Amino acid sequence: MNHMKWLYCINGITLLIVFIVGCTAPVTPATPPTPTLSSLPHTTTPTIIPPAFTHTPTLPIIVAIDGATLTLEKPPIVEDGVVFIPWRNVFTGLGYITYIYTDLDEPYIGGTKNRNDGNITNFHLQLNTKELLVDPGQASSKTITLSAYPKVENGEVMIPLNVLSASLGASVIYHDKTGYIDIDTGRNVESLNLQKSSPFNANVFLRKTSDQLTDNRITSLASGLSMIDFNQEGEEENSHLNLTEIIDCGITRVNLTINNQDWEPENWDISEFEIDPRYRPLYERIKQAGIKRLTYNLIFKDKDFLRNGGTLGYPRFKDEAEIQRYLDYVRTTVRYFKGVVDTYEIWNEQNIEGSGQYIEPEDYIEVVKRVVPVIREEDPAAKISVGQTTQFDDPASREYIYKIIESDLMPLVDAIALHTAFWDSPEHESEYYYAYPEHLQKVKETAWAHGFKGEFIGGEGNFAPGSHIPEDMKGRVPEYSMIKAGKYAARINVMSLGLGFSGGSFAIGGGDGPAYNMLCNTSTIFAGAEPQEVEVKIQSRAEKIRDYSFFLPNGDTLIALWVDDVAEDEDAGEAGIIKIIDYSNHTATAIDILNNTEQEIIYSVEGNDMVIENLLIKDYPIILRLKPS
Numbered sequence: 001m002n003h004m005k006w007l008y009c010i011n012g013i014t015l016l017i018v019f020i021v022g023c024t025a026p027v028t029p030a031t032p033p034t035p036t037l038s039s040l041p042h043t044t045t046p047t048i049i050p051p052a053f054t055h056t057p058t059l060p061i062i063v064a065i066d067g068a069t070l071t072l073e074k075p076p077i078v079e080d081g082v083v084f085i086p087w088r089n090v091f092t093g094l095g096y097i098t099y100i101y102t103d104l105d106e107p108y109i110g111g112t113k114n115r116n117d118g119n120i121t122n123f124h125l126q127l128n129t130k131e132l133l134v135d136p137g138q139a140s141s142k143t144i145t146l147s148a149y150p151k152v153e154n155g156e157v158m159i160p161l162n163v164l165s166a167s168l169g170a171s172v173i174y175h176d177k178t179g180y181i182d183i184d185t186g187r188n189v190e191s192l193n194l195q196k197s198s199p200f201n202a203n204v205f206l207r208k209t210s211d212q213l214t215d216n217r218i219t220s221l222a223s224g225l226s227m228i229d230f231n232q233e234g235e236e237e238n239s240h241l242n243l244t245e246i247i248d249c250g251i252t253r254v255n256l257t258i259n260n261q262d263w264e265p266e267n268w269d270i271s272e273f274e275i276d277p278r279y280r281p282l283y284e285r286i287k288q289a290g291i292k293r294l295t296y297n298l299i300f301k302d303k304d305f306l307r308n309g310g311t312l313g314y315p316r317f318k319d320e321a322e323i324q325r326y327l328d329y330v331r332t333t334v335r336y337f338k339g340v341v342d343t344y345e346i347w348n349e350q351n352i353e354g355s356g357q358y359i360e361p362e363d364y365i366e367v368v369k370r371v372v373p374v375i376r377e378e379d380p381a382a383k384i385s386v387g388q389t390t391q392f393d394d395p396a397s398r399e400y401i402y403k404i405i406e407s408d409l410m411p412l413v414d415a416i417a418l419h420t421a422f423w424d425s426p427e428h429e430s431e432y433y434y435a436y437p438e439h440l441q442k443v444k445e446t447a448w449a450h451g452f453k454g455e456f457i458g459g460e461g462n463f464a465p466g467s468h469i470p471e472d473m474k475g476r477v478p479e480y481s482m483i484k485a486g487k488y489a490a491r492i493n494v495m496s497l498g499l500g501f502s503g504g505s506f507a508i509g510g511g512d513g514p515a516y517n518m519l520c521n522t523s524t525i526f527a528g529a530e531p532q533e534v535e536v537k538i539q540s541r542a543e544k545i546r547d548y549s550f551f552l553p554n555g556d557t558l559i560a561l562w563v564d565d566v567a568e569d570e571d572a573g574e575a576g577i578i579k580i581i582d583y584s585n586h587t588a589t590a591i592d593i594l595n596n597t598e599q600e601i602i603y604s605v606e607g608n609d610m611v612i613e614n615l616l617i618k619d620y621p622i623i624l625r626l627k628p629s
Contacts, residue, residue, distance in 0.1 A: 498548030
């Protein structure tokens with residue numbers, strides 16, 4: 001078995017499920033191998049790396065993608081007439097998930113991009129050759145010989161400019177008289193302009209990785225680590241956790257649990273009281289990679305009891321001996337993870353009747369009261385979360401939650417968690433969707449009235465595109481395209497954050513192309529954001545427009561707005577006049593989370609107010625960033 005060390009150079013995000021993507025012929029290696037428990041991101045010394053070099057002075061080189069200027073961490077260089085570009089920076093700007101493997105006999109870089117049409121473009125380049133392997137999402141891959149070997153300057157891999165035209169099929173022109181590199185991917189600049197009749201003065205919006213961000217209150221889920229075999233590095237079982245995608249996407253919170261939070265599938269052979277000593281180092285490395293909060297769900301399968309011939313009754317916890325076993329499990333788990341796990345959830349979807357998860361509401365409340373002092377004793381710094389019933393669009397789930405938040409349990413716990421949205425949109429569960437803000441506000445007010453003073457969590461849901469819907473869900477939920485899934489998930493995330501809840505990744509990962517891209521951009525934009533009240537007046541022909549406002553620690557204000565109707569794959573937007581009260585002393589840019597641009601916005605001043613005319617309001621959140629001037 002090939003036990004390789006690797007260096008994942010791009011900053012990224014984690015996926016909580018495994019996506020299956022077809023439509024293209026495989027390239028070896030087309031995409032980065034799924035990270036395993038023993039191959040989490042770390043720094044390593046390369047075995048082979050091209051030598052550093054000096055270059056001839058030239059004009060400052062500017063790179064633009066479809067008319068938007070790309071901010072470069074390392075400037076392009078010219079050597080012997082060949083233009084070299086910082087590969088990671090440029091390909092990230094083009095929407096690729098990038099990776100680099102250096103501790104190999106033949107080190108290589110590569111990238112993968114899921115396109116809007118459902119196909120995938122991959123590239124693979126060995127650093128000690130000129131051979132570029134490209135799979136452009138067609139029937140077969142091809143190999144292209146580059147104009148020069150890749151080079152390294154100050155630790156950055158630099159590649160010849162013709163990698164772009166070879167791998168993308170895009171128009172790439174270098175104007176040597178002006179030092180301008182024009183990358184044209186075929187997108188019309190006019191279609192990217194968010195303000196009609198204004199110049200398209202924009203930069204490429206670059207997402208950041210988790211380690212570069214403060215907490216953005218966006219959560220990913222990866223349960224079922226019990227099914228991972230530590231001794232089978234690279235085996236499919238290790239796909240339960242894809243840390244590189246989480247970090248690359250900028251997600252800062254992860255729910256990570258050894259037991260599967262659902263009853264099945266499960267590894268019933270491992271004990272819940274003898275935790276493999278390799279789990280704690282795994283959790284520590286995850287936090288070192290940039291995760292700000294780790295949450296552990298304390299669902300208890302009572303595996304030892306069942307293996308010894310015991311029988312569990314459903315509903316759970318009608319028997320004192322079973323309750324004592326659960327308290328012992330909680331104590332063992334919290335003691336083991338003390339100082340690493342930040343929050344403990346008490347059970348998952350306990351309202352599923354007829355299953356091993358089912359606990360009657362009154363019994364759940366009483367068991368939580370007994371669990372809380374155990375956690376407080378073992379790890380006083382840890383937070384305790386309750387709730388976690390099935391999707392909140394189900395009236396029965398809401399009824400169960402209200403029994404919890406109307407009880408005397410509220411002053412004892414630190415968080416209330418809802419599974420907020422499952423494909424909910426103007427097309428599916430529309431009544432719940434349009435009442436979503438009222439539902440969340442009512443939960444907060446009810447909990448506060450019963451002594452709650454903690455945090456509200458909206459960290460689990462699902463907007464997986466139709467191509468990735470589980471078989472048992474098909475026919476019951478809409479099969480959204482990747483773009484529509486991303487748009488609806490972005491709406492729910494922004495609403496949740498704006499209403500004072502945390503957000504969730506909603507089972508969207510790298511395999512979902514534009515949906516993943518929108519999630520990652522949102523993760524960067526809302527790092528450190530707190531909801532605030534800003535008076536915004538909007539004039540537009542669109543009838544349904546939502547807006548939410550946020551304050552950033554650096555003093556900036558964010559205003560997210562969108563047309564809250566049925567989403568389309570292609571949406572031209574509706575022009576509107578936006579008046580922002582008491583913001584005359586600010587400048588404005590608009591961030592397009594789908595198209596990766598941040599555009600300067602022209603505005604006027606009326607008294608103390610900022611007035612923006614001809615702003616195109618789309619069917620997904622456009623984010624206005626207001627900076628004090």
